[in-house]
Amino acid sequence: MFNFSEKISELKSSILYVVFLAGSLLIGLTWLSIGLYNALKLWVGTPWSSFILALIMLLPVAIHLLVKAFTADQPAKANTLSSQPRPAVDPSGALLSQIMGAVAGQSTLIVTVVTLLASFIAVRFPSFLGMFAQVVTAFVDDMKLRPAAAATPRKPRRKATADVDE
Structure with a gap:
């Protein structure tokens, strides 16, 4: 598990x-x-x-x-990286571009920190990159919604009978 x-x-x-x-x-x-x-x-x-x-x-x-x-050049081995079959789609590249697209409109500091974290996770823990992409996308969506939520006026609170001065 x-x-x-x-x-x-x-x-x-x-x-x-x-x-x-x-x-x-x-x-x-x-x-x-x-x-x-x-x-x-x-x-x-x-x-x-x-x-x-x-x-x-x-x-x-x-x-x-x-x-x-x-040193003499060693003959190329059959197990080199170029001779191995490559996957059709590189999921880490797609996820990195998704992360960069999500933070494109943010401040330079946020873009730098997210880029460093994403590249570290992609190299060290590639299985966590999808989860990190979802977290970053949700964070950026939340950041975009915050100014809209602050601009909407709130209804005034009704005074309860205990709040009224006699």
Whole structure:
């Protein structure tokens, strides 16, 4: 049986994991580069420290390019993605376009947040994308109805006998 609260709990923990991992990676790399820059400034002097730091940061890219240049191309396997049959319709693409069409008239912040969430859900949890599309469409429809509901005048409340002053 499908346990919705368990799936939402897994989704929340997965999102938190990715956010915390990216944040700690960014903070760690920042402090590493600051410390390395200060050490290089002491060892080689101010003009050369930033140049050497840039070379150190580009070292993984250079190693990757060297390995790629000197390895022989492997023959294409029969199980490549292009040889596999493709489905007739990509439901995630249709759902993403439906979501983008629904939020087209909203503010830039809402469009950005919805786009990021939809792309994350499409990659990580594609089965939840249809449900997310329905939630977004209902939210946008509700946002469109709110100004119309606020503009309609309300009937004045009848005073009860207890409300009348004697």
